[in-house]
Amino acid sequence: MPSRQRTARKTSQPVTAVEFKSAMRQVVSPVAVIAAQKGNTRAGLTATAVCSATADPPTILVCINRSSRAESMITGSGAFSVNFLHEGQSGIARLFSMPKLDSDARFAEGVWTRGVTGSPLLQGAISAFDCQVIETVPCGTHSIFLGRVVAVGSAEASPLLYRDGFFQRLAMG
Numbered sequence: 001m002p003s004r005q006r007t008a009r010k011t012s013q014p015v016t017a018v019e020f021k022s023a024m025r026q027v028v029s030p031v032a033v034i035a036a037q038k039g040n041t042r043a044g045l046t047a048t049a050v051c052s053a054t055a056d057p058p059t060i061l062v063c064i065n066r067s068s069r070a071e072s073m074i075t076g077s078g079a080f081s082v083n084f085l086h087e088g089q090s091g092i093a094r095l096f097s098m099p100k101l102d103s104d105a106r107f108a109e110g111v112w113t114r115g116v117t118g119s120p121l122l123q124g125a126i127s128a129f130d131c132q133v134i135e136t137v138p139c140g141t142h143s144i145f146l147g148r149v150v151a152v153g154s155a156e157a158s159p160l161l162y163r164d165g166f167f168q169r170l171a172m173g
């Protein structure tokens with residue numbers, strides 16, 4: 001049972017960003033690091049706006065703020081990786097969401113290799129997807145990238161989750 005019942009208000013007023021964010025805070029999301037590389041330069045950020053778009057052909061959707069360094073790296077390289085984190089990797093999630101922290105400091109934690117597309121892949125991630133950009137859709141402050149999955153890997157582990165401003169673990173049972 002919900003602890004506090006809230007209903008959608010009936011009004012012709014547009015929904016504000018504050019109201020939208022407040023409702024989204026209640027949603028549980030898996031946490032991923034999206035990464036891209038061009039030449040010797042790499043960039044990445046922590047993201048929850050990630051989902052499977054279609055399995056046939058295998059395609060992933062990510063929403064990336066245009067002001068982030070990763071957005072221009074994905075646009076420049078035409079590729080990105082999606083690395084879903086396990087519950088022991090909240091430190092990596094914090095590093096990749098720390099504003100102004102340079103890429104070398106972000107990639108200092110964890111073991112990173114390069115995928116088929118050249119994008120950085122995190123060893124030991126719960127699931128890692130190496131993707132070629134097939135479509136970019138501008139949407140407000142963000143770019144929505146659709147990525148065709150060209151390589152994939154996964155490991156048995158419990159996921160890192162995010163809800164209401166905190167990293168959380170999956171409670172079993």
Ligand SMILES: Cc1cc2nc3c(=O)[nH]c(=O)nc-3n(C[C@H](O)[C@H](O)[C@H](O)COP(=O)(O)O)c2cc1C
Binds near residue numbers: 045050065069
């Ligand atoms: C839990 C969490 C989820 C996030 N999800 C997204 C996301 O889906 N897309 C996005 O563009 N930024 C997202 N961010 C914000 C970026 O990780 C953050 O702004 C990062 O510093 C951007 O990289 P930059 O400093 O290189 O610009 C999220 C941050 C956190 C903590």
